[in-house]
Amino acid sequence: MEKFLKDLFAGQSYDENNFFLIAGPCVVENEELLMEVADKVSGWCRNLGIPYVFKSSYRKANRTSANSFTGIGDEEALALVKKTGEKYKLPTTSDIHAHEEAAIAAKYIDILQIPAFLCRQSDLLHAAGETGKIVNVKKGQFLSGPSMKFAAEKIRQTGNEKVILTERGTTFGYQDLVVDYRNIPWMQEHKAPVVMDVTHSLQQPNQTSGITGGNPQLIGTIAKAAIATGANGLFIETHPEPSKALSDGANMLRLDLLEGLLQQLVELRKVVSKF
Template identity: 75%
Template sequence: MSSIENLKSLFKEQYNPDNFFLIAGPCVVEDEALLFHVAEKVSGICKRLNIPYIFKASYRKANRTSIHSFSGVGDVEGLDLVQKTGKVFNLPTTSDIHSAAEAAMAAAYVDILQIPAFLCRQTDLLLAAGETGKFVNVKKGQFLSGEAMKFAVEKIRQSGNEKILLTERGTTFGYQDLVVDYRNIPIMQEHKVPVIMDCTHSLQQPNQSSGVTGGNPKMIGTIAKAAIATGADGLFIETHPDPSCAKSDGANMLHLDLLEGLLEDLVRIREAVRK
């Protein structure tokens, strides 16, 4: 089966080819209460709007600027909480991996292995992820074009795995900003894989002198609407009930209370585009 056809096996009864799908959740596993709260609210919204939903939370954040930044509650502990959330709310799940050694470990707990943007060229990591047989979502490096992501796709296919997703997450613009080139959405779709727009990390403002990445969450809606208008298959949105208190990436996360209204707007845009 092709990567797009494989989405049916991921979402099962949730599958809806007429709508975009959503990957959403807090940046990192903080505790069970947070994961359950976010999963319950987002899954309820998505069921009402008929949006296939994947729950996301990173069990470990290895790519922090400062050594003092929160990186996780422990690998097994974090993965166990992600898996538990998926089972309780009957959702597919995803989390980042950062090395080839993590692939098999994480694959025992989640449905999709996410490859961080800075690691999208790591051959051993991509092959190890592909060999698990799980879905592999590769975020486009901030330093790469959409065309160049064909090599990441080829590496995973070399492992015999066709369950591939690609995510656009902006392009480096100077030292402390990113821009989104929406041409990358149709360009990456030419690789015959579903393409996702990361609406939150594309608004990061990296390399801050404080050692904590900044962001511009007021533009999340703009990024998401433009992505749906240009044909994105899915959206990635990190969300939190109180981003100001989030332990990671709070500066570019969407407040959980704002998600429902945004998704309602996006469904209407999707319907208009399909017509």
Template identity: 80%
Template sequence: MIPNFLQDLFQGQSYDERSFFLIAGPCVVEGEEVLTEVAEKVSTICRNMGIPYVFKSSYRKANRTSASSFTGLGDETALKLLQKIGKTYHLPTVSDIHAHDEAAMAAAYVDMLQIPAFLCRQTDLLIAAAQTGKVVNVKKGQFLSGEAMKFAAEKIRKAGNEKVILTERGNSFGYTDLVVDYRNIPWMQAHQAPTVMDCTHSLQQPNQSSGVTGGNPAMIGTIAKAAIAVGADGLFIETHPEPSKALSDGANMLRLDHLEPLLAQLVKIRKALF
């Protein structure tokens, strides 16, 4: 059952209350054309399937492997494009923030703030996000268990904000790979927070010698199906019309034209369980 604060977020969307929700979009704001193509197609698919949808794209990418990697079009330019997408397609929007002084700025344009996994212990960042009153999605650190994420949720709630989502995105395995422990989903749900599976970042292969993060997108469907099977409340899937041409995380994004058949399978699994 979708909690009240998410019902408020999805106000105006028609959806099946038993459905998982979807957070999806291109990794970073590259330009209006890509945002529009993704928002139009994904919102149509979700509307037809009864899936509540949040449009995701980062206005800035601070956590890049190489200093030469693309980081953004400029904060205000990118945030205004996100705001335009939200208004045009009547969708809630979400973007990452990386420092406490970004929270209020981003909150003026988007409906949800996302805390990157490697920053999930940053108290000042969590409190600043909480104080905006926006929904806060905290990605579980690659170095933490689901049980340990209770402290991130507590920091936000103690700052006066009950609108917390927790997201699983894999744990470090060796030096250039991640592994998903599905026990983390019920462990994080035990913190009374809707819990999301990040189906794309959990397949990253970070710290490659090339300076470009690798990935294993062929396994996105496997990760997503397993997450729905164990009861995840939502899914996070970065998608792009042409991942090979994406300016960030192209190696682990789902091709946009592969999203609809995957969601159709996931809806069937969800209905079989609930």
């Protein structure tokens, strides 16, 4: 495991050879939701030796419809993410959308996440790198794994070597995504841990309703394949009641299904690590 990840997870009891998990509800809806998810997921991860990062977006800036929920307010949401991390002694992450947000968000969270649509924005990547925080860049749906070396280079130009790259599927037609698992080893060649964004890779964008669809029944399939191909970490958005979620409910995993999936993935990781 990279030194910066060891430092990140220093306060947790975990198996260093395990994959790490980034998980939480898509967006900050209220304090109760964050606390419920963090409480349950942190307990499961502790029992399974999985290093865990709590995730929830403080704002959703890339919604299809103008009527979509975007957030409860930036400062309020960021403060709730920080409060959740402090209560459960977890590192935290959220996405940023513009260069001026980097320094603000860095006061509250441990990992700055760059959305896939913005992975080529030089000023955003430079600003994120300059905070000194870990920067997790999601691969654009329009890019190959090898081309992500340029995103990593932009961050490293600031003197920040703490880079994570995330695979989240590739656009296939107008309303679907496919996962090319070659991107996992290809992006690892850029000397960065690679995460598989399981839930977003199952989105079905560009629906005429203005609300993104999804295939959550395939979450286990995508996650197991990612572990089998050597992913360093998994990204899974989860919610107690996805049908009532205010964002991305169509592709989130129901919270009570996560523990069983994690148990399977830990066993699979043990087998894969022998080869």
